[in-house]
Amino acid sequence: xxxxxxxxxxxxxxxxxxxxxxxxxxxxxxxxxxxxxxxxxxxxxxxxxxxxxxxxxxxxxxxxxxxxxxxxxxxxxxxxxxxxxxxxxxxxxxxxxxxxxxxxxxxxxxxxxxxxxxxxxxxxxxxxxxxxxxxxxxxxxxxxxxxxxxxxxxxxxxxxxxxxxxxxxxxxxxxxxxxxxxxxxxxxxxxxxxxxxxxxxxxxxxxxxxxxxxxxxxxxxxxxxxxxxxxxxxxxxxxxxxxxxxxxxxxxxxxxxxxxxxxxxxxxxxxxxxxxxxxxxxxxxxxxxxxxxxxxxxxxxxxxxxxxxxxxxxxxxxxxxxxxxxxxxxxxxxxxxxxxxxxxxxxxxxxxxxxxxxxxxxxxxx
Numbered sequence: 001x002x003x004x005x006x007x008x009x010x011x012x013x014x015x016x017x018x019x020x021x022x023x024x025x026x027x028x029x030x031x032x033x034x035x036x037x038x039x040x041x042x043x044x045x046x047x048x049x050x051x052x053x054x055x056x057x058x059x060x061x062x063x064x065x066x067x068x069x070x071x072x073x074x075x076x077x078x079x080x081x082x083x084x085x086x087x088x089x090x091x092x093x094x095x096x097x098x099x100x101x102x103x104x105x106x107x108x109x110x111x112x113x114x115x116x117x118x119x120x121x122x123x124x125x126x127x128x129x130x131x132x133x134x135x136x137x138x139x140x141x142x143x144x145x146x147x148x149x150x151x152x153x154x155x156x157x158x159x160x161x162x163x164x165x166x167x168x169x170x171x172x173x174x175x176x177x178x179x180x181x182x183x184x185x186x187x188x189x190x191x192x193x194x195x196x197x198x199x200x201x202x203x204x205x206x207x208x209x210x211x212x213x214x215x216x217x218x219x220x221x222x223x224x225x226x227x228x229x230x231x232x233x234x235x236x237x238x239x240x241x242x243x244x245x246x247x248x249x250x251x252x253x254x255x256x257x258x259x260x261x262x263x264x265x266x267x268x269x270x271x272x273x274x275x276x277x278x279x280x281x282x283x284x285x286x287x288x289x290x291x292x293x294x295x296x297x298x299x300x301x302x303x304x305x306x307x308x309x310x311x312x313x314x315x316x317x318x319x320x321x322x323x324x325x326x327x328x329x330x331x332x333x334x335x336x337x338x339x340x341x342x343x344x345x346x347x348x349x350x351x352x353x354x355x356x357x358x359x360x361x362x363x364x365x366x
Contacts (some may be wrong), residue, residue, distance in 0.1 A: 004181050008032055009034040009049075009055045010032075010033045010034065010054050010121065010122075010125045011033070011034045011051065011052060011053050011055070012029070012033045012036065012053070012055045012056075012057065013035070013036040013037070013038065013044060013047055013048065013051075013053045013056045014035065014036070014038070014055065014058075014059070014061070014086075015037075015038045015040070015041065015044040015056070015058040015059065015062075015067070015070065016038075016039070016058070016064045016086065017039055017040065017054075017063060018059070021038060021059070021110075022037040022039065024042065025037070025057075025204065028114060029117075029118070029121075032118070033068065033121065033306065036051060036053065037306050039247050040062075040064065040101065040182065040247070041062065041064060041065045041069075041070045041073075042267060044058070044070065045073075045074070045077075046118045048074060048077075048078045048081065049078075050112040052108050053081045053082060054082070054124075054125050054128045054129075055081060055083075055121050055124045055125055055128065056071075056074065056081045056083050056084070057083075057084045057085075057086055057108075057109075058070050058071060058081070058083070058084075058086065058120075059086045059087075059089040059110075060085055060086065060088075061088065061089070062139050063251070067086065067087070067261070068085065068103060068104070069087050070084045071085070071104055072103055072344075075103055076106075076137060077231065078167050080128065081125050081128065081129070082104055082105045082124035082125070082128045083104045083109040083120070083124075084104065084105055084106050084107065084108060084120055084124055085102060085104045085106075085108070086107070086108050086110055086112065086326060087107055087108070087109060087110065088109065088110030088111075088224050090362055098106075101141055101321060105123075105124050106120050106123070106124065106330065108120060108307045109139065116279060125188050127163075128196060130185045130219070131185075132180055149207055149211065152207065153203070153204060153207040153211075154202045155204070156203040156204050156207075157204060157298060157303075158194075159200055160197065160200055160201075163193055163196060163197050163200070166189075166193050166287060167190070167193055167197075170186055170189060170190050170193070172282065173186060174186065175364050190198070194265040197297070199328075202328045202329065202332065203328075205260060205332055206328065206331075206332050206335070207256065207350070208256075209260055209285070209339070210254060210334055210339075211330055213257065214216065214254050214257075214339070215254060215255070215341070216252050216253060216363045217252065217253075217254075217323040217364070218251070218252060218254055219251045219252070219253050219258060219293075220247075220249060220287060221245050221247050221286045221293065222245045222247065222249065224255070224258060224262065225243055225245060225284055225286065226243075227259075227261065228259070228262045228263050228266050229241045229243065229266065229284075231263060231267075232263070232266045232267050233270075234272045235267065235271060235365050236273065236280065237272050237284055237322075238280060239270050239280050239281070240275070240279060240280065240281040240282070240283070241281075241282050241284070241287060242281055242283045242284070243283075243284040243285075244284070244286070245284075245286045246287045247286065247288040249288050249289055249290045249362070249364075250290075250291075250364055251288050251293055251362050251364070252341050252362060252363040252364045253270070253293070253340060253360060253362070253363055254339070254362075257336040257337075257339060258360070259336060260333070260336050261333050261336050261342075261358070262295075262297075264330065264331060264332055264333050265297045265356055266282060267329065268294065268329060269282040269297055269298070269299035269301065269354070270282060270299075270343075272301040272304055272354070273299065273300075273301040273302070274301055274351075277300060277301070279300075280299075280300065280301070281295070281299065281300050282298070282299050283296070283298045283299070284296070285299050288362070289362070290364065291361070291362055292359050292360060292362050293357070293358075293359070293360045294359050294362070295353060295357070295358045295359075296356070296357050296358075298353060298354065298355045298356070299354055299355075300353040300356035301354060302350075302351065303348045303349050303350040303351050303353055303354055304346075304348040304350065304351050304354055305348075305350050309346060309348060312346065313329060313330050313333070314331065314336040315330055315331045316332075317330075337358065337360070340349075340360060340361075341360070341361050342358055342359060342360035343358065343359055344356060344357065344359050345358075
């Protein structure tokens, strides 16, 4: 790529306290690049603030701040320009340290070789242009993703109204016994409608999980668990819920996401029970300290084979094809936990049950 062929010349800032070096640099490269020079770090900062600079070159040995110190400052305040260090003495340790920390792209020894410096500037600009293009693509992808999420949420939300109408008509037909249905077609329609409603609810839940702002508030785990149990009990009234909540400390956290996590895990523990289990049980243990909440949710259900344990948090992964599931609940759990800084582990034995253990930081300490 020839710099003179660019629609806009490469903008290079050179910071050096020796004026003759600045003059020599400008004389040698002004035809190819748009040159800015500064005799101090403060002057260089002003130029970076006022102009879009592509490549920054700084001398290492300056009186008030070294080139490495200057780069360490602008790496945060002006991260886009690519940085080249000019050094005229054997300060290898500083150069190596700067490279390792990502403060500089390349270093050039003084007196510089014009061909080497020109090549370095060109390479630095190509890195700058690639990063800029990548950032633009990321911005476009984020915008597209946001629009897609909003569309999916809006569509899912709108679909619930006609589904509710269908369920209402089915319930009315059953109540009035006005339809002769020897083959239970109405029951099949009802089952499919319920499945669709659950799926739509999960989509809306997923959207809210990634979009709703974090709101930290005081959490009463007994009430939270009791509410989840009451909701999940409707799935299977025969389930035995064994819960012990030990909360001796105040806990500050995101109640919405905690509710999402617990509802999904407890619901799964109910859903994946063995059909012939005499005492289907879901055990819930919560211990709250000033630092964290430790939550264990276990069941004596169908279990998960070892080969599937690494995949259960993936979107649409189903570990048991014999049980109706959407493969999205555990993914939502993982996303919600990541959002609130928690972590989760799982142990399971096929045919004997599954146990999830979570630790969630208490925001009262931070």
